[in-house]
Amino acid sequence: MAFFSSGCSLSWTSPSLPKLMAEDSWLPMTKEEGSWAGSLLMLGGSLGPLISTNFQSRFGCKKALQGNSLILLLGWIVLGAANSKLEIYIGRFLQGIAVAVFFNLIPMYMGEISEKNLRPAMATLSEVFVSGGYMLEYVIGPYVSYRTLALISGLLPLISFVLLLWIPDSPHYLLMKGSSEEAARSFCWLRGFEKETRTEEFDELRNSLQEHENKQGSLIEIVKVPVNRRAFFIANGLLFFQQFSGINVVLFYAQPIFMLTGAEFSSSVSAMIVGAVQTISACFTPLLANKFGFKRPLLASAIGMAVAQGLLGLYFYCGLKGYDLSFYSFVPVSCLVLYILVYCLGFGPLPWAVMGEMFSPQVKSLASSISTSFCFFLAFLITKFFSNLSDSIGTFAAFWLFSGFCLLALIFVICFVPNTRGMSLEEIQDLLNEKISLTRQRNSSTKGYLPLPQE
Numbered sequence: 290m291a292f293f294s295s296g297c298s299l300s301w302t303s304p305s306l307p308k309l310m311a312e313d314s315w316l317p318m319t320k321e322e323g324s325w326a327g328s329l330l331m332l333g334g335s336l337g338p339l340i341s342t343n344f345q346s347r348f349g350c351k352k353a354l355q356g357n358s359l360i361l362l363l364g365w366i367v368l369g370a371a372n373s374k375l376e377i378y379i380g381r382f383l384q385g386i387a388v389a390v391f392f393n394l395i396p397m398y399m400g401e402i403s404e405k406n407l408r409p410a411m412a413t414l415s416e417v418f419v420s421g422g423y424m425l426e427y428v429i430g431p432y433v434s435y436r437t438l439a440l441i442s443g444l445l446p447l448i449s450f451v452l453l454l455w456i457p458d459s460p461h462y463l464l465m466k467g468s469s470e471e472a473a474r475s476f477c478w479l480r481g482f483e484k485e486t487r488t489e490e491f492d493e494l495r496n497s498l499q500e501h502e503n504k505q506g507s508l509i510e511i512v513k514v515p516v517n518r519r520a521f522f523i524a525n526g527l528l529f530f531q532q533f534s535g536i537n538v539v540l541f542y543a544q545p546i547f548m549l550t551g552a553e554f555s556s557s558v559s560a561m562i563v564g565a566v567q568t569i570s571a572c573f574t575p576l577l578a579n580k581f582g583f584k585r586p587l588l589a590s591a592i593g594m595a596v597a598q599g600l601l602g603l604y605f606y607c608g609l610k611g612y613d614l615s616f617y618s619f620v621p622v623s624c625l626v627l628y629i630l631v632y633c634l635g636f637g638p639l640p641w642a643v644m645g646e647m648f649s650p651q652v653k654s655l656a657s658s659i660s661t662s663f664c665f666f667l668a669f670l671i672t673k674f675f676s677n678l679s680d681s682i683g684t685f686a687a688f689w690l691f692s693g694f695c696l697l698a699l700i701f702v703i704c705f706v707p708n709t710r711g712m713s714l715e716e717i718q719d720l721l722n723e724k725i726s727l728t729r730q731r732n733s734s735t736k737g738y739l740p741l742p743q744e
Contacts, residue, residue, distance in 0.1 A: 290418075290445060290448050290449040290452055291354060291357075291358065291391045291395060291446070291449045292391060292395060292415050292418035292419050292422070293418045293419070293421050293422045293425075293445055293449075294358075294361060294422060294442070294445035294446045294449055295361075295387075295388045295391050295392070295419060295422060296418065296419040296420060296421060296422020296423045296424075296425070296426075297422040297423075297425055297426050297442040297445060298330060298361065298364070298365075298384040298385075298387075298388050298422075298442070299330070299388065299419070299422070299423065299537075300422065300423040300426040300427065300430075300564075301368075301384075301426055301430075301438070301442065302323075302326060302327040303426060303427060303430065304426055304427065304430025304431045304438065305430065305435060305438065306318070306323045306326065306327065308435060309323065309326070309435070310323050315435070316371075316372075316373070316374065316377075318374065322374055324672070324673055324674075324675070324677070325378060325673065326374075326377055326378065326381055327381075327672050327673070328668075328669050328672040328673035329378050329381040329382045329385065329669075330381045330382070330384050330385035330388065331385055331537070331665050331666070331668040331669035331672055331673075332382065332385060332665075332666070332669040332673075333381070333382040333383060333384065333385025333386040333388075333389070333665075334385040334386065334388055334389030334392075334661075334662075334665030334666075334668070334669070335385075335389070335662045335663075335665040335666035335669060336385075336386060336389075336662065337385065337386035337387065337388070337389035337390045337393070337661075337662075337665070338389050338390060338392075338393040338657070338658040338659075338661040338662045338665075339658055339659070339662050340386065340390075341353055341357070341390045341393065341394065341658070342654060342655060342658045344356070345394060345397075345654065346654065349458045349459065349462040349463075349466075350394050350395075350397060350398035350401070350458075350459060350462065351398070351453060351456060351457070351458045351459070351462075352458075353390070353394055354390075354391070354394055354395070354398065354449075354453055355450055355453045355454075357387050357390045357391060357394070358387075358446040358447070358449045358450040358453065359446070359450060360383060360386055360387040360390075361383075361384060361387035361388070361391075361446040361449075362443060362446040362447055362450070363383055364380050364381070364382075364383035364384035364386075364387060365380070365384070365439055365442055365443030365446065366380075366443060367379055367380035367383060368380030368381065368384070368439050369435075369436050369439030369440055369443060370436075385665065387446070389661055389662070389665045392415075392641070392661055392664075392665075393657055393658055393661040395415065396415065396641055396642075396644075396645045396657075397645070397653070397654070397657060398459060399411045401459035401460070401461035401462065402459050402460070402461075402479050404480075411575075413574045413575045413578045413638040413639065413642055414575055414638075415638055415641065416571040416574055416633055416637045416638040417568070417571045417572055417574075419571075420564070420567040420568040420571040420633065421568055422445075423564045423567055423568070424561075424564040424565060424567070424568050425441075425442075426438070426442070426564075427561045427563070427564035428561055428564070429441065457474070457475040457478055457479065458471075458475060459475065460472040460473070460475045460476040460479070460491065463475055464495055469495070472491075472495075473491065476491050507652075507655070508655065508659075510651065510652055511652050511655065511656050511659075515721075515722065516649065516718060516721045516722040517648070517649060517652050517656070519721045520647035520648050520649070520656070520721055521648075521656055521659075521660070522705070523643065523647060523705055523706055523707075524640070524643060524644040524647050524648070524656070524660050525660050525663055525664075526701050526705060527587070527636070527639070527640035527643055527644075527698075527701075527702075527706070528640050528644070528660060528663060528664040528667070529663075529664075529667060530591075530636065530694060530695070530697065530698035530701060531636045531637075531640050531664070532664060532667040532668050532671055533667070533671065533691065533694040533698075534591075534594050534598070534632065534636055534691055534694060534695050534698065535598060535671070535687075535688070535691035535694075536632055536636075536637070537668045537671055537672050538671060538672060538675045538687075538691075539563075539625060539628060539629070562622060562626060563622075563625050563626060563629050566626045566629050566630055566633075567629045567633055570629065570630045570633040570634055571633045571637070571638070573634065574586075574633060574634055574637070574638055574639075577634060578639070578642065581710070582708055582709065582710025583639050583642060583643055583706070583708075583709065583710070584702060584706055584707070584708045584709075584710075585708075586634055586635040586639060587635045587636060587639055587698075587702045587706065588635075588699060588702050588703065589631065589634070589635060590631045590632060590634055590635020590636045590637075590639075591635070591636065591695050591696070591698040591699035591702060592631075592695075592699060593627060593628070593630070593631030593632075593635075594628055594631055594632060594636065594691075594692075594695040594698075595692045595693075595695035595696050595699070596627070596692075597624045597625070597627040597628035597631070598624075598628060598688045598689070598691045598692035598695060599688070599689060599692040600620065600624045601620075601621060601624040601625065601628075601688045602684075602685040602686065602687075602688035602689040602692060603685070604617065604620045604621055604624070604685075605683070605684045605685035605688065606683075606685035609683065609685060636698070643706070643709075644657060644660055645657075646709065646717055647717065647721070649718055675687065678690075707720055707721075
């Protein structure tokens with residue numbers, strides 16, 4: 290539910306900005322002011338994870354998520370009750386803090402409570418719920434008033450807060466705080482075991498935490514330790530290309546983009562089509578991740594996004610040159626459907642999943658927070674200045690620029706992202722530390738790695 294409400298916050302601009310920027314708007318906004326309303330969520334998101342790190346360390350993911358649900362609720366209240374542009378900006382900034390904290394903490398919490406064999410699928414499920422939030426805004430947003438949409442969307446973080454009351458703290462957090470008995474009860478509740486049941490999995494968790502006890506990572510350790518530096522480079526590289534693929538431009542401005550195309554579909558219906566494709570395709574991502582790992586879906590995703598953005602840019606270019614495009618009115622919808630489809634199967638959820646398995650336990654909390662803040666700051670720059678960029682170089686050139694970044698993403702994945710399918714977290718750390726080679730035995734079992742020669 291937390292990710293569902295995050296999806297609503299991220300896509301609120303698509304149905305709402307056209308209303309605010311209309312001539313008969315109750316609070317008329319210029320194009321520049323609309324770009325601030327769209328991008329301030331991302332600016333708030335660049336600060337949220339850094340703020341939440343200490344709170345999560347002291348009180349655990351569960352309580353941090355509950356407090357964050359209230360921040361998101363406050364953001365919706367401010368947004369819904371707004372009577373000025375400044376109040377809208379404040380509401381969006383608060384929403385950004387909350388959304389980014391959800392993106393930072395939920396994968397961490399899921400990683401702490403998930404069984405080993407379910408971890409890849411659980412890591413990629415986030416896109417399903419985020420897509421559901423997008424779809425809700427796309428479906429009801431164009432047909433209800435500004436305040437009604439804020440009221441409906443504001444119920445979701447409240448529901449999230451209530452549901453979290455029944456979920457225990459993670460055994461990982463409780464063991465770190467020295468509450469072994471409470472950790473055992475939490476573990477049994479999560480696994481559906483009888484109370485006081487002892488398992489090898491719980492013993493391994495306790496032994497692992499004892500091994501890393503009092504080893505708290507720092508920024509210096511991220512930069513100076515080679516394995517941490519490589520993980521940080523790969524994770525942030527993927528997040529960089531995720532944002533520079535243009536995803537938040539497409540999702541934030543889906544409805545205005547379709548207005549620009551003059552397509553036969555109404556802009557609101559076209560946005561619904563995109564949202565439906567996003568939701569459906571996201572449901573297949575966990576299956577693909579389990580079958581193929583992360584690298585191959587990332588490669589296919591980069592190629593598909595480059596093609597879709599390139600064709601969309603070509604459509605805008607031909608329209609600018611005065612060509613008759615009435616016969617090709619299906620092109621913008623088709624391109625965005627293709628883009629959303631391949632994005633949700635690869636560069637949407639997988640950079641977050643890769644980040645979750647790359648970092649060592651000592652630096653995971655800090656490195657994940659920095660990476661999430663970096664991602665949201667990039668998203669702020671792109672959503673804020675997309676309208677300025679498209680005005681300066683043309684909408685067609687902006688989409689061609691995104692297409693070029695997708696091709697660079699393809700090269701990055703080929704050169705730097707290892708295939709970690711079938712590896713344990715310890716083996717991934719060995720791979721990054723060059724204790725095992727990137728060359729793997731190509732068989733169905735995914736077992737066996739070629740050792741590097743020892744000096």
